[in-house]
Amino acid sequence: xxxxxxxxxxxxxxxxxxxxxxxxxxxxxxxxxxxxxxxxxxxxxxxxxxxxxxxxxxxxxxxxxxxxxxxxxxxxxxxxxxxxxxxxxxxxxxxxxxxxxxxxxxxxxxxxxxxxxxxxxxxxxxxxxxxxxxxxxxxxxxxxxxxxxxxxxxxxxxxxxxxxxxxxxxxxxxxxxxxxxxxxxxxxxxxxxxxxxxxxxxxxxxxxxxxxxxxxxxxxxxxxxxxxxxxxxxxxxxxxxxxxxxxxxxxxxxxxxxxxxxxxxxxxxxxxxxxxxxxxxxxxxxxxxxxxxxxxxxxxxxxxxxxxxxxxxxxxxxxxxxxxxxxxxxxxxxxxxxxxxxx
Amino acid sequence: xxxxxxxxxxxxxxxxxxxxxxxxxxxxxxxxxxxxxxxxxxxxxxxxxxxxxxxxxxxxxxxxxxxxxxxxxxxxxxxxxxxxxxxxxxxxxxxxxxxxxxxxxxxxxxxxxxxxxxxxxxxxxxxxxxxxxxxxxxxxxxxxxxxx
Numbered sequence: 001x002x003x004x005x006x007x008x009x010x011x012x013x014x015x016x017x018x019x020x021x022x023x024x025x026x027x028x029x030x031x032x033x034x035x036x037x038x039x040x041x042x043x044x045x046x047x048x049x050x051x052x053x054x055x056x057x058x059x060x061x062x063x064x065x066x067x068x069x070x071x072x073x074x075x076x077x078x079x080x081x082x083x084x085x086x087x088x089x090x091x092x093x094x095x096x097x098x099x100x101x102x103x104x105x106x107x108x109x110x111x112x113x114x115x116x117x118x119x120x121x122x123x124x125x126x127x128x129x130x131x132x133x134x135x136x137x138x139x140x141x142x143x144x145x146x147x148x149x150x151x152x153x154x155x156x157x158x159x160x161x162x163x164x165x166x167x168x169x170x171x172x173x174x175x176x177x178x179x180x181x182x183x184x185x186x187x188x189x190x191x192x193x194x195x196x197x198x199x200x201x202x203x204x205x206x207x208x209x210x211x212x213x214x215x216x217x218x219x220x221x222x223x224x225x226x227x228x229x230x231x232x233x234x235x236x237x238x239x240x241x242x243x244x245x246x247x248x249x250x251x252x253x254x255x256x257x258x259x260x261x262x263x264x265x266x267x268x269x270x271x272x273x274x275x276x277x278x279x280x281x282x283x284x285x286x287x288x289x290x291x292x293x294x295x296x297x298x299x300x301x302x303x304x305x306x307x308x309x310x311x312x313x314x315x316x317x318x319x320x321x322x323x324x325x326x327x328x329x330x331x332x333x334x335x336x337x338x339x340x341x342x343x
Numbered sequence: 344x345x346x347x348x349x350x351x352x353x354x355x356x357x358x359x360x361x362x363x364x365x366x367x368x369x370x371x372x373x374x375x376x377x378x379x380x381x382x383x384x385x386x387x388x389x390x391x392x393x394x395x396x397x398x399x400x401x402x403x404x405x406x407x408x409x410x411x412x413x414x415x416x417x418x419x420x421x422x423x424x425x426x427x428x429x430x431x432x433x434x435x436x437x438x439x440x441x442x443x444x445x446x447x448x449x450x451x452x453x454x455x456x457x458x459x460x461x462x463x464x465x466x467x468x469x470x471x472x473x474x475x476x477x478x479x480x481x482x483x484x485x486x487x488x489x490x491x
Contacts, residue, residue: 048451147448149415150465151424151431151440153367156360202348203355211355246359330348 003197005227011189012119014340015128015169016177017296018064020044020056022137022163025293028274033297034164035063042138042163049148050084050092053136056165056289057082057093061132064167065097068177072098076127079118081110082134082288083161084143089134093165099130108135108213108242109196111166111292112315112336116193118170119338126172134165135287144206144322157208159244160281162273164289166296182305186342194337196220198319204330206320210247210270210283213316216333217243218254220314224337225260232262237311239299240335241291242270244283247316269294291315303342310341367428374423374430382407382434404435411439416447441465 019034026037036059038044044055057080065072078097081104082089090103106113114131122129138148140161146152169177176187199219203212217240225232232238243251248268255262269291270284295313302308315338320331382403389399414420420440424431431437445464449457463470 050451142448146465147444149418149421149440149447150444151415151421151427151437153362153425153428155362200348201351203352208355208359211359215351250355250358 003223005192005194005224006120007192008119008123008190010123010172011191012122013171013174013176014188014190014300015171015173015175016064016068017169017300018060018067018167019293019297020059020063020165021289021293021297024137024279025162025164025273028279030273030294030298033301034293035297036060042136049136049138049142050088053082053084053089053134053139053165054093056136056163057090057132057134057167058096060134060165060167061094061097061130064130064169064177067179068169070128070169070177074128075099075130076125077102077118077121078130078132079104079114079121080130080132080134081105081114083107083140089136089139090132093134094132104133106288106315106334106336107317107319108209108286108288108290109315109317109334109336110288111241111295112313112338113317115168115170115190115313115315115338116195116336118168119190119193122170122172128172129170130167131170132165132167133288133292135161135163135289137161137163137287140287154282155207156282157205157210157244157246158282159209159242159270159284159286160274161287162242162285162290162293164287164293166289166292168296178300178304182301184306185304186306186309188300188303188340188342190338191341192337192339194220194224196334196336197223198332198334200330200332202330204325204328206318206325206331208246209286209318209331209333210244211250212247212318212320212331213243213333213335214247214250214254217247217251217314217316217335218258220335220337221251221255221260221262221312222258224312232260232265235265235310235312236308237299238262238266238314239291239295239311240266240268240314240316241294242284242286243268243316244270244286245276246283272298299340303340306342309343311339313338313340370426371428371430371433374427375433376430378407378431378434378436407435408439411436412443415440415443420444438466438469441469 022042046052080090087103118129118131199216273285
């Protein structure tokens, strides 16, 4: 039972969303879809990168509450995660809100994990839930790679952590708190979720996380399509986040070999957020914030405008730590699936 | 479908785009060579000012370390290194950057637990094994000179 598609008892509406990004993400192809950015240096007025990341989460949730004119007491729970040790980006960032809080860690899959758990919570407990995530290039570099000013080169398969935070407002009631930027708004809702299962195919190269995560994405997709009986072309988009260029191409190859042709409808948040060739981002974006801001900013806008009607969002994460990599352990991947529809 | 880990690793390694070796080597040669040529010029300059050769050579190293730390501090060195690769890594500039970058990066955690504890987080292995190798070499040198 637990390994099946979970059909929510009623639709959970994504009643609002808010995004905060760094200056490079704002300068990227999707820049116009993001709500707030730091025009200067991505410090968001803070004196450490960790505080900057927390501030981004605080801003994302704060602007969502501000725009919807909802009070802390109107929100049943906050689900939030980030890449920092012990999830302090979320814990400190959301400290000022008087809302029950669950900290999540799913690496780059956290946005989808938060949407899964948040929608299940809203569907069972009832009311409104906020799911938020963040990642910051500088705090992630410090934690997972080298000091900021260290001079080095990275291989072509490496991905670039996105500076971005997003918050989604989930509600069991049909209500909308988006800016009035589209006519005849179609309200996106979550109807099904499918939790991911960790898959480890033995990849131990932290500079090729796309390859570590692709098998997990394949596993979730194969389970979803074999159980639902649907075919990929039933969807406007199957969007993974963030396999990057390398992982996306592995996923499409393997899916085709397994008899599931997704190439025509597949896209990946890591490939969308930067002009990778022009800005030297190698295999594309990654980090919790990547799939979160692309979904909250761009994909939901396209759904509300009626240009996308039914999508599968797969948040993919590489569940390693710097220590597990140093100790030579291979990198397990995970992929949580959320079906978002306006149809 | 490659289900087994060994096959999957082989497949992934075979398809992963490699770093452009020829381009990286050429850039490393040009930038590294330029640094060494510049250092040679400095040596000539310092000797021209009347310094002994050993003193002048030491001052050249100090100058390169200072310039690297300065460029690291103003956020320029990592951009040069991204272009140059081993060209900036191999000369003493790489070592100076590996020490100054963590020093800047960890000041948020304080001067003891941050800068003090983590300043050698990258250069530490070089220092430890460099000194160990130097000591061993010294002992062997002493044995050979004393007994043979």
